[in-house]
Amino acid sequence: MKAVAVLAVLAVAVVLRRWLRRRRRAGGPAPAGRGLGPFTSDVWLVAAREMRERFRGRMFKVGTVLILAVVAAAIVIPTLTSGALAPRRVGIVGTLPASGRASVEAAARSVGTTAILSAEAGTGEAAAALRSGRIDLAIVDGRELLVDKAFGSTDTSPSARFVRAASSGLGLAEAVEAAHLSSAQSSALAGARPLPVSSLQSGRLSGPSRATSVIGLILTFVMLSQYNTWILIGVMEEKASRVIEVLLAAVRPIRLLAGKVLGIGLVAFAQASLIVAFALAVAGWTGSDLLRGTAPLVVVATLVWLVLGYAFYCWVYAAAGSLAERQDQVQSLALPLSLPIIFGYIMAITVAASGSASAFFDVLAYLPPTAPFAMPVLVALGTVSWWQFVASAAISLACTVGVARLAGGIYRRAILHTGGRVKLREVLGRTAG
Amino acid sequence: MLELDGLRCRFGTVTALDDLSFSVPAGQVVGFLGPNGAGKTTAMRAVFGLTDLAAGTVRWNGAPVGQAERRRFGYMPEERGLYPGMLVGEQVEYLGRLHGLGASAAHEASGLWLDRLGLVGRVGDKVEALSHGNQQRVQLAAALVHGPELLLLDEPLAGLDPAGIDAIGDVLVEQARLGCCVLFSSHQLDQVEDLCESVTIIDHGRVMVAGRVDDLAASGPRRLVVRVEGHRDAGWTRGLGGVAVSEVSGGRARLVLDASADSDTVLRAAMAAGRVTEFAFERRRLSEVFREALG
Incomplete structure (x- = not known):
């Protein structure tokens, strides 16, 4: 795999070098529309129109609000139902030594909260307080723990984990006391840390990384599907309304197409950034653990691959749009194009849910059609190094350049061809000729 | 002056242009006539590089036409083309900017032409909300907004009422008087006779007759x-x-x-x-x- 990645990077370098050399050789004055600066060139004008019209559209506004609502719900609801943040209320019957109190507080910290200790007059009062929900746990004479309802052995809720941790800690404290250890020995035992564990097989996703990864996959899937469909329909509508002839009288086809995909891409990135910023704000506000551990890295990887995925697919959809002239033709073209997206998404969701990736999935992370879904999951699993990430991105960029060139040729040939759906074979034949 | 020199174009077995050569002098309204399928639209599209030519050259003031020249031309295609959901004013302004106008110049010219063509109250309407005749006026405004040196209009009078024909006819004559090169195709020969100083009649992609209207009438x-x-x-x-x-x-x-x-x-x-x-x-x-x- 490493050798393949190195070869891919070398191939990209060779292609870039040849391209730069050809540009240097071509020399001469810049064509019209290029010398006007980045923000007044025809490409930017086309992009700006796309952005203005999309931002104004009701579909965009309603869609954004809906996505934000779903993201907020996905972050807030688990936080509300987990109860992890509520301080654990512990009733003490009799006495509890300082080491015991420290053990209870450490147990609370281990589930991300604090412990509030209160004295109870007797076991009967403590039981009543447990039943009424005033306290979560009662400790009788430092030797017995009392809860309202028993926790199952598979229960991983914060309440169950807290009680188990308190139970272990108190047991240890009692054992230390019984062993008559010195204070230094007691402190050494209390400060014991678990040894790191290395694995031979790929890792499993932790809770926060898994949730972030799944939300990222859904976002990537929704945005790639939505914005590529916009390109497909947008190109088809320009052809169907015949405005294309007026536009091409002033702008070269490839620059018109570049402006279109740039404009829609910027709208997509703006929406994705808004969603991520909103998610970060909500997660911070609610104290959600969605951004703990490797989750921030997963967010960055998702955004990078959203851009790379859009860059790869947008040309394909634009070329397909130029073949169509009616809505029903668009639908029949969109279906086969969406298959690799759906395949990549399902594979990635499956791996994110199971927490382990196969060798086949590793390969998918290097194929441009499926990499936008597979690579962020591998990042979440922690099974890719930076150079593998960069190699996959380089392969995707190199393929995007090739796809863009081919799509540009198809677009140029097909966009002015009216009178029914254009056959791809016919256009490719003419492009070759 | 626009010159079409030896244009050849085929679509499958059909010869659309067959060594077509003629010129359009500046300051004149020239009628471009011919039966359906004669090659008028193909010839006009060739000027804008929208048709692949097998041979021939299109020249503007003696030099081959490129993208820079085309940005200074105005075009009204036979199949009217506008964004249906875009606002009238913004649309004309946008097309003006694509032809090289700055933002304020495009805004000013757009307002001017829409006013001149009787659409001043419709600037904020969507194109799809306009009647056929008014859409045609917007299309003409889009062709004129950047002050083109050459105007190519494919059937600009089709489907218009007499008032619309007069309004567009006046604009074409005025543009020619200002030094613009105007070529338009039409099947309404009476209007062509009234508006044009010269005509070029083609059939099967070849020029059949060309000359000044007065000379042809007197011959x-x-x-x-x-x-x-x-x-x-x-x-x-x-x-x-x-x-x-x-x-x-x-x-x-x-x-x-x-x-x-x-x-x-x-x-x-x-x-x-x-x-x-x-x-x-x-x-x-x-x-x-x-x-x-x-x-």
Whole structure:
């Protein structure tokens, strides 16, 4: 795999070098529309129109609000139902030594909260307080723990984990006391840390990384599907309304197409950034653990691959749009194009849910059609190094350049061809000729 | 001056342009005529690089036309093309900017042309909310907004009411007076005759006739219009050598005289038939030039 990645990077370098050399050789004055600066060139004008019209559209506004609502719900609801943040209320019957109190507080910290200790007059009062929900746990004479309802052995809720941790800690404290250890020995035992564990097989996703990864996959899937469909329909509508002839009288086809995909891409990135910023704000506000551990890295990887995925697919959809002239033709073209997206998404969701990736999935992370879904999951699993990430991105960029060139040729040939759906074979034949 | 030189284009087995060559001088409105399928639209699209040519060159002021030149041209295609959901003012402004205008210049020119074409109250409407005629005016505004040096208009008068035809006709003549090169195609030959100083008639992708309208009208055999009281047909012309009846309508006989015929002989024959209420030489009409050119 490493050798393949190195070869891919070398191939990209060779292609870039040849391209730069050809540009240097071509020399001469810049064509019209290029010398006007980045923000007044025809490409930017086309992009700006796309952005203005999309931002104004009701579909965009309603869609954004809906996505934000779903993201907020996905972050807030688990936080509300987990109860992890509520301080654990512990009733003490009799006495509890300082080491015991420290053990209870450490147990609370281990589930991300604090412990509030209160004295109870007797076991009967403590039981009543447990039943009424005033306290979560009662400790009788430092030797017995009392809860309202028993926790199952598979229960991983914060309440169950807290009680188990308190139970272990108190047991240890009692054992230390019984062993008559010195204070230094007691402190050494209390400060014991678990040894790191290395694995031979790929890792499993932790809770926060898994949730972030799944939300990222859904976002990537929704945005790639939505914005590529916009390109497909947008190109088809320009052809169907015949405005294309007026536009091409002033702008070269490839620059018109570049402006279109740039404009829609910027709208997509703006929406994705808004969603991520909103998610970060909500997660911070609610104290959600969605951004703990490797989750921030997963967010960055998702955004990078959203851009790379859009860059790869947008040309394909634009070329397909130029073949169509009616809505029903668009639908029949969109279906086969969406298959690799759906395949990549399902594979990635499956791996994110199971927490382990196969060798086949590793390969998918290097194929441009499926990499936008597979690579962020591998990042979440922690099974890719930076150079593998960069190699996959380089392969995707190199393929995007090739796809863009081919799509540009198809677009140029097909966009002015009216009178029914254009056959791809016919256009490719003419492009070759 | 626009020059089309030896343009050749084929679509499958159909020859759309067959060594087509003609020129359009600056400061003139030139009519581009021909039957359906003659190659008019293909020739216009070739000027904008929208058709792949097998051979030939399009030149502007002696130099081959490139993208920089095209940005200074205005085009109104036969198949009207506008964004249906875009606002009228923004649309014209946007197309002006694509043709190289700055933001404020495009805004100003857009308002000016929409005002001039009677759309001042519709600037904030979507194009799809306008009538066919008004959409056509927006399309013309889009072709004019950047002050083009060359205007190519494919059937700009089709589907317009008389007021619309007059409005667009006035603009075309005005643009030509300002030094613009104007070429437009139409099937409405009466309007073409009124608006154009020159015409080019093509068929099967070849030029059949080209020249000034006055010269074409004055060329060919002499024509007489004669009305004789009491004669609804042109029976009194029977026996006159070298005289052919072109058309009879409302008691008026349109006669075509060949070189051997003498108008005095025709007048005498008419007076012999009855009281002559009309006797006049007539120019050849453009429709007749068109029909004769196409055989």
